[in-house]
Each structure stands twice: as C-alpha cells, then as structure tokens.
Amino acid sequence: MKTYSVLLLSILIVFGTLAGCAPFGWSDEKSSASAPFYLPIGAALIGELPPKNNVVEQAIEAYTHTELQFEWIPMSAYDDKLRLMIAAGELPKLIKLGYAPVYIATIKDGQFWELGPLLKDYPHLSALDNQYYKNISVEGRIYGVPIIRDFGRATIQYRKDWFDRLGLEVPITLEDWYRVVRALTLEDPDGNGKQDTYGMVLEKKYNQDVSSILTRISVSQGGPNKWLVENGHFTPEFMTKPFFDTMKLFRRLYKENLINSDFVVVDTNETTKIYDSGRAGIQISGGNVQTWLDKLTKTVPDAIVDVALLTGPGGIRLPGEAGNAGFLAIPKDSVKTLEEVEKILDFLNKLFEPPMQTVITKGVEGRHWADRGDYTEVLNRTLDLKEVKPYRDLLPFLADDQSSIKPSLQPELYLKNQKIGQVNRAYIVENPALTLESDTYREKGKELETIILDAETKFIMGMIDEEGWNAELAKWKQAGGDQMSLEYERSL
Amino acid sequence: MATSTGLPNIQARKGKLATLLRDIIRDKWLYLMLLPGVIYFIIFKYVPMYGVTMAFMDYKPYTGFLGSPWVGFKHFERFFSEPQFGMLFRNTVILAVYNLAFFFPMPIILSLMMNEVRRSKFKNFVQTLIYIPHFVSWVVVVGIFYMLLTTENGILNELLYQITGKKIAFLLEAEWFRTMIISQSIWKEIGWGTVIFMAALAGVDLQQYEAARIDGASRWRQLWHITLPAIRSTIVILFILRLGNFLDSGFEHIFLMLTPTNREVGEVFDTYVYTKGMTQAQYSYSAAVGLFKSTIGLVLVLGSNWLAKRFGEEGIY
Numbered sequence: 001m002k003t004y005s006v007l008l009l010s011i012l013i014v015f016g017t018l019a020g021c022a023p024f025g026w027s028d029e030k031s032s033a034s035a036p037f038y039l040p041i042g043a044a045l046i047g048e049l050p051p052k053n054n055v056v057e058q059a060i061e062a063y064t065h066t067e068l069q070f071e072w073i074p075m076s077a078y079d080d081k082l083r084l085m086i087a088a089g090e091l092p093k094l095i096k097l098g099y100a101p102v103y104i105a106t107i108k109d110g111q112f113w114e115l116g117p118l119l120k121d122y123p124h125l126s127a128l129d130n131q132y133y134k135n136i137s138v139e140g141r142i143y144g145v146p147i148i149r150d151f152g153r154a155t156i157q158y159r160k161d162w163f164d165r166l167g168l169e170v171p172i173t174l175e176d177w178y179r180v181v182r183a184l185t186l187e188d189p190d191g192n193g194k195q196d197t198y199g200m201v202l203e204k205k206y207n208q209d210v211s212s213i214l215t216r217i218s219v220s221q222g223g224p225n226k227w228l229v230e231n232g233h234f235t236p237e238f239m240t241k242p243f244f245d246t247m248k249l250f251r252r253l254y255k256e257n258l259i260n261s262d263f264v265v266v267d268t269n270e271t272t273k274i275y276d277s278g279r280a281g282i283q284i285s286g287g288n289v290q291t292w293l294d295k296l297t298k299t300v301p302d303a304i305v306d307v308a309l310l311t312g313p314g315g316i317r318l319p320g321e322a323g324n325a326g327f328l329a330i331p332k333d334s335v336k337t338l339e340e341v342e343k344i345l346d347f348l349n350k351l352f353e354p355p356m357q358t359v360i361t362k363g364v365e366g367r368h369w370a371d372r373g374d375y376t377e378v379l380n381r382t383l384d385l386k387e388v389k390p391y392r393d394l395l396p397f398l399a400d401d402q403s404s405i406k407p408s409l410q411p412e413l414y415l416k417n418q419k420i421g422q423v424n425r426a427y428i429v430e431n432p433a434l435t436l437e438s439d440t441y442r443e444k445g446k447e448l449e450t451i452i453l454d455a456e457t458k459f460i461m462g463m464i465d466e467e468g469w470n471a472e473l474a475k476w477k478q479a480g481g482d483q484m485s486l487e488y489e490r491s492l
Numbered sequence: 493m494a495t496s497t498g499l500p501n502i503q504a505r506k507g508k509l510a511t512l513l514r515d516i517i518r519d520k521w522l523y524l525m526l527l528p529g530v531i532y533f534i535i536f537k538y539v540p541m542y543g544v545t546m547a548f549m550d551y552k553p554y555t556g557f558l559g560s561p562w563v564g565f566k567h568f569e570r571f572f573s574e575p576q577f578g579m580l581f582r583n584t585v586i587l588a589v590y591n592l593a594f595f596f597p598m599p600i601i602l603s604l605m606m607n608e609v610r611r612s613k614f615k616n617f618v619q620t621l622i623y624i625p626h627f628v629s630w631v632v633v634v635g636i637f638y639m640l641l642t643t644e645n646g647i648l649n650e651l652l653y654q655i656t657g658k659k660i661a662f663l664l665e666a667e668w669f670r671t672m673i674i675s676q677s678i679w680k681e682i683g684w685g686t687v688i689f690m691a692a693l694a695g696v697d698l699q700q701y702e703a704a705r706i707d708g709a710s711r712w713r714q715l716w717h718i719t720l721p722a723i724r725s726t727i728v729i730l731f732i733l734r735l736g737n738f739l740d741s742g743f744e745h746i747f748l749m750l751t752p753t754n755r756e757v758g759e760v761f762d763t764y765v766y767t768k769g770m771t772q773a774q775y776s777y778s779a780a781v782g783l784f785k786s787t788i789g790l791v792l793v794l795g796s797n798w799l800a801k802r803f804g805e806e807g808i809y
Contacts, residue, residue, distance in 0.1 A: 102773040111554040261643045454752035
C-alpha cells in the first residue's frame with residue numbers, strides 16, 4: 001500500500017514538472033521576434049474544401065511570415081453563419097464581408113476598423129483603382145480591402161451548334177429573344193426527333209441582385225441599372241418601360257411553355273444540370289463560358305459553345321457590377337490594437353506583390369503550373385480546382401492585364417470570355433444608388449425587395465395582370481418605396 | 493381557527509420547515525443526486541433568460557447588453573402596428589389550428605389501429621418502418637415532395653397528366669400550401685408520434701378485454717369503453733404540451749416551402765423573425781416577436797391545464 005502511494009506521488013510529480021515546463025519552452029519560441037504572425041481568416045468556400053495546410057497555404061505563410069488559419073464556411077451558409085458570428089461578437093481577425101445592409105449597419109455601429117487613412121502607407125493597396133474602394137465605402141469611409149472582380153461581367157452564352165443548325169442569330173431586340181427561345185424549344189435543335197429542349201431555363205433567384213436576368217436584358221434594351229436618375233429624381237427600374245417590356249417577354253415565354261414551368265421552386269444546381277447536359281441553349285451569365293463547355297462536352301462531345309456581348313437595339317449595354325466579390329475587413333472584437341491592424345494590412349499588401357499574385361492565381365510552380373517561356377500552363381486542372389481555386393476566390397488578385405505576372409495558357413474560348421470582361425467595362429451602365437445611404441433600405445430593404453420580386457414572378461406566371469402589377473407597385477411605394485427614393489435623392 | 497391567534501400558524505410553519513430539513517438530511521444522497529440536474533437547469537435554462545431583455549432594448553452586438561439603450565415597449569408597438577401583422581397572425585393561427593385538427597389525432601388513430609394488430613412480428617416491423625421518416629431532415633422531405641409533385645417531370649403530375657390531361661402546380665399554388673404543409677408533417681412525424689400512445693396502450697390490462705368479450709362487447713365497444721379511456725389522460729397531457737408550441741409553425745419546414753406565389757398564406761411569425769432578425773440584423777425587434785409568441789404559448793398551456801383539471805383530468809403539474 002505504501003509503495004503504491006509513493007509510486008503514484010512520484011508519477012504525479014514527474015508529470016507536474018513536465019506540464020509546468022512545457023508551456024515555458026513553447027512560449028519562449030513564440031515570443032521571439034521571428035515568430036510568424038498568427039492570423040485567423042473567415043473565408044467563404046465555393047467548391048471543395050482544400051486539404052489542411054496544403055502547399056499553397058504554406059507558400060503564402062512563408063512569404064508573408066504569418067501563420068494562417070482559414071475558417072472555411074460554405075458559400076451557401078456563409079451569410080447566415082457570419083450574421084451569427086457578428087451577433088455573438090466572435091469573429092476571426094480578418095473576415096470577408098459583403099456590401100449588404102446588415103453588414104453596413106454593423107460597420108456603422110463601429111464593429112470594424114476604419115482603414116481609409118492607413119492605406120497610404122501600403123503602396124499596393126493604395127495603388128488600386130479608386131472605384132473599387134468607392135464601391136465598398138460606408139458614409140464615404142473605407143473599412144476593407146476589396147476582393148476584386150470585373151465591373152461588367154454579363155455575357156450571352158449560347159450553343160453555337162444549335163444556332164447554326166436552326167439558322168439563328170444572337171438576339172438583340174426582345175422580339176429576337178422570343179424567336180430564339182421559341183426556336184430552341186420547339187424546333188428540336190439537338191436533332192434527336194424529340195421535343196426535349198428549352199431555349200432557356202430560369203431558377204428561383206432569376207430576378208435577384210446583380211445577376212438578375214430581368215435587369216440584364218432590360219439594361220441591354222436601354223433600361224437603367226436598378227435605379228433611373230432624371231433631374232435628381234430616383235425611379236426604380238421596375239417602373240420603367242424597358243423593364244416592363246422584358247417582364248412581358250417572359251410572361252409570353254411562360255404562357256407558351258417555352259421556359260420551365262417550375263422555375264419558382266428550382267435552384268441553380270438544377271438549372272446548371274440542365275445546361276450542362278445539353279438540354280438548354282442560351283443563358284446570360286457572369287461566369288466564364290469555358291466552364292460550361294468543359295462540363296457539356298462530357299455528355300455532348302461535339303457541342304460548340306460561344307460567347308457574345310450583351311447587345312440591344314442601342315448597341316452594347318450591360319449593367320455595371322460592384323467590382324468586388326465582397327471585401328476583407330478587420331473586426332475590433334478580435335483585433336484590439338492599431339499595431340495589429342497594421343500587421344494585417346501589411347499581410348494584405350504583400351498579397352499584391354507578384355510572387356504572391358502568382359501563387360493566388362496559379363498555385364505553386366511544378367505542382368499546379370509549369371513555365372513555358374512566354375506563358376504558363378496549368379498542369380492539372382483537378383488539382384488547380386482543389387488547392388488553388390479556394391484562395392483565388394477569397395484573396396484579392398488583379399486581372400491579368402493589371403498584374404505583372406506571366407499570362408497563363410488557356411483555351412481560346414476562355415480567353416475570348418476574359419477579353420469580353422475587359423471590353424465590357426466601356427459599356428456598363430452604373431447603378432446610381434450603389435453606395436448611397438437610405439435608412440429605409442437598411443431597415444426594410446429586404447421586405448420592399450420581396451414585394452417586387454414576388455410581384456414580378458406573379459406577373460410572369462400570369463397570376464396578376466397589368467392592373468394587379470400596378471397595385472403591387474402602389475403597395476411597394478406605400479410600404480416605404482417612396483421614402484427610399486426620397487432618401488436617395490437627398491443623399492445624392 | 494388558526495387565523496384567530498396566529499400562533500399555531502407560525503408553529504405549524506416552523507414545524508413544516510423542521511420536517512423539510514429533517515427530510516433533506518435523511519435523504520441527503522438523493523438530493524445530492526438531484527443537484528446536477530437543478531444546476532443544469534439554472535445555468536443553461538434560467539440564466540440565459542436574461543437575454544429576453546433584448547426585446548426591450550435597441551440591442552447592438554458591438555455595444556452588448558450593457559451599452560444598448562433601453563427602449564421599453566417600442567418594438568412591441570411597432571410589431572402590432574405593422575401592416576403585415578394581421579396576415580402573419582392569421583397565417584400562423586390557421587396553420588396551428590389545422591395542425592391540431594388534422595395532425596394531432598393522426599398518431600392516436602394510427603396507434604389504435606396498430607393496437608388491433610395481433611401478430612406482434614408484423615406490428616414491430618411496421619412500427620420500425622413508420623419511425624424512419626422522423627429521422628429524415630426537412631430539406632430531404634421537401635426535396636422528395638418536389639420530385640413527386642413538380643410540373644416538370646414530377647412523377648405524380650405525369651400520372652395526373654396521363655389520366656386527366658392537366659397538371660396541378662401543388663408546390664406553387666397558394667390554395668395547396670396548407671394542405672402540403674400538413675400532409676408533409678403527417679408523413680414525417682406520424683410514426684414517431686405513436687411512441688407514447690403505444691406505450692400507454694401496452695399498459696392496459698388484458699383481463700378487461702377478456703371480461704368485455706365475455707359480456708359480448710364487439711371490437712368497437714372494446715375500443716370505445718376500454719382502450720380510449722385508458723389513454724385519455726395521455727392524450728390530454730400531450731394536447732396541453734402541444735398547445736405550448738401552438739404558434740411554432742416549424743421554421744425550417746415553412747421556409748423551405750415558401751415561394752413568391754404562396755407567400756401570402758405561408759409567411760408566419762417564425763419566418764418573419766428570421767427575415768427581421770437574421771437577414772436584417774434587427775435583433776431586438778425579432779426578440780420582441782419571439783417573446784410575444786412564447787407568451788401566447790404560456791397562456792395557452794396554463795389555461796388548458798386549468799381547464800383539464802376542472803374536468804377532472806390530471807394536467808401536467
């Protein structure tokens with residue numbers, strides 16, 4: 001018994017000493033001047049989860065002298081999760097925000113660091129086109145570093161082989177759109193003798209945000225981008241004629257069964273599947289058309305896809321977008337000192353240096369890409385999607401023409417689409433209310449939007465007529481729409 | 493008698509206290525075992541209730557509970573004067589009544605039917621089978637219904653088209669919304685709902701049936717005079733508990749079924765709280781709406797419990 005307790009005691013002492021020592025040993029290492037800066041980042045994940053501590057992450061860590069901790073949150077759940085994190089005050093040191101009323105409200109409450117005055121010390125950050133910052137500013141102040149995208153992304157993407165077979169042209173007027181969609185639906189473009197194709201399929205979010213197909217077509221027909229400003233007076237797009245005509249087009253398409261009848265309940269995955277399996281012929285998209293072709297050729301090997309500028313009777317016209325996929329902001333909850341803010345800005349600044357831009361866009365040489373003299377080539381597309389794309393989606397990088405990195409070899413169609421993205425910038429119609437302030441929008445924006453989005457759907461489905469549509473507009477005005485227009489006017 | 497002097501009353505109270513103390517000391521181990529449960533409820537159920545004060549403030553996450561200004565009943569006033577209030581209230585109550593009228597009796601009917609099955613192997617097999625949907629998430633349930641009912645190659649609609657030449661947009665039309673919600677709830681939860689009733693039915697003395705059969709009672713008579721009275725108190729208790737959640741429409745379920753075309757009948761308090769609280773960050777306002785809902789639930793539970801006792805039933809406490 002006695003020996004037993006002595007044994008136990010000695011074991012305890014040994015372990016106690018070990019436990020006491022260990023933290024000392026580690027903390028010594030950590031507190032030394034060369035310790036990498038620990039930086040947790042709240043990140044939106046669009047595709048697959050990248051492997052933990054992969055080579056791309058290691059390359060970024062080594063170059064920027066940081067210890068990164070990415071908290072990947074699937075895109076579909078990102079906003080919900082982020083709102084919860086904000087409500088709980090538990091945020092990582094760097095987080096991707098969107099330019100939406102709820103985040104703007106928290107920014108105004110002072111939950112994030114203002115970065116504007118600090119940017120001048122960081123050459124790469126301050127060199128960015130001012131428009132990028134303007135589009136994420138809150139009350140004229142800058143609270144983040146934008147994750148840069150093209151300003152004009154909308155393109156018409158279509159099945160060239162189908163068009164050629166039926167002798168169709170890329171649509172310009174609304175009547176053209178009707179004829180093309182009708183032909184692609186009824187005239188058996190895939191030549192299998194069955195009526196199993198659609199000209200176009202819609203999904204339930206067809207009329208929301210920047211990718212709204214109604215806005216995109218209406219703008220091409222001469223309509224405004226979200227808001228029309230005349231003599232300082234704000235009118236929403238859905239009260240203009242081009243927009244109403246666009247709605248009438250879809251009402252006609254729906255009535256004649258030329259688009260999918262269940263679009264109200266279908267989500268993007270379903271419609272993408274329809275396009276990818278060669279059952280629909282034309283779409284307006286902001287993504288690169290090469291992705292469509294890559295997937296399509298798996299089921300229809302001889303499919304031909306082409307991309308065209310969004311054109312209307314008055315020439316090329318398309319809605320301008322914010323030029324970002326959100327921005328990276330620094331919460332005050334987790335970053336207490338200015339010194340730490342500066343360290344994070346320094347990290348972001350370093351990301352714009354050519355070696356980092358290369359890693360973010362292409363990955364690591366020898367593993368993801370190879371140098372071929374004038375250009376680089378992607379070695380393994382699957383690996384690229386798995387290990388590089390998550391960082392490309394999240395971290396800021398400049399378009400090919402602005403950065404000093406080597407161009408990469410891409411299929412012709414990819415380059416054509418990319419070029420259109422650059423050409424587009426000259427033809428964009430700006431959203432005049434993008435960065436304007438409105439209390440009504442912040443408080444009731446979502447409800448007001450829902451009134452109109454629902455009314456649009458009901459009109460297209462023939463559940464309400466023009467009179468019913470006008471009644472919905474009156475409802476919108478009364479519920480705060482008028483107030484919102486007024487507030488925009490005042491803040492202009 | 494005791495009130496006239498007051499003295500015996502105090503003595504009686506002292507006596508009671510002493511007895512209580514003596515009881516505690518005698519059963520100290522039992523009370524000690526009770527302690528973790530009590531602590532659990534205090535820490536995780538009662539303490540967090542200070543959060544409802546959020547409904548009376550202009551809560552901002554960054555400034556927290558202490559830094560947010562106190563605004564009293566502002567959010568409640570706004571809620572009751574909101575033009576949508578009437579619609580939300582109507583939708584929620586209609587759905588709740590449908591739930592009580594059509595969904596609540598279903599597990600009871602099913603349990604009674606199962607009780608009549610004499611082959612226990614078959615009974616067990618069916619019981620297991622009908623539990624399964626309970627473990628399927630709403631996303632999947634709604635997905636299954638979508639596949640069956642969509643107008644684009646939905647199996648049921650194709651069948652309907654072959655027979656009648658017409659398709660019905662079950663998922664889109666407002667008049668089908670409540671039917672869909674209730675039938676989905678029944679499909680998913682009916683089996684699970686039978687668990688408690690089956691347990692109650694298992695406790696019925698078989699000799700009673702024997703005696704009834706000797707007296708010449710038919711199956712229906714046995715059901716009416718033996719089986720139903722035996723589970724009556726279980727039904728009452730479950731009914732009262734159900735009333736406590738009267739206004740809970742099941743957020744996830746409704747949210748997944750909402751479309752622009754059925755919103756007028758489908759928007760309920762739960763979805764409203766989500767839109768306000770989560771997508772527009774009006775935490776205090778949505779807390780006020782939630783508190784209103786819970787208050788109604790509490791009133792209903794207390795009221796129905798009182799009623800149940802008046803009618804000689806047991807109630808829940």
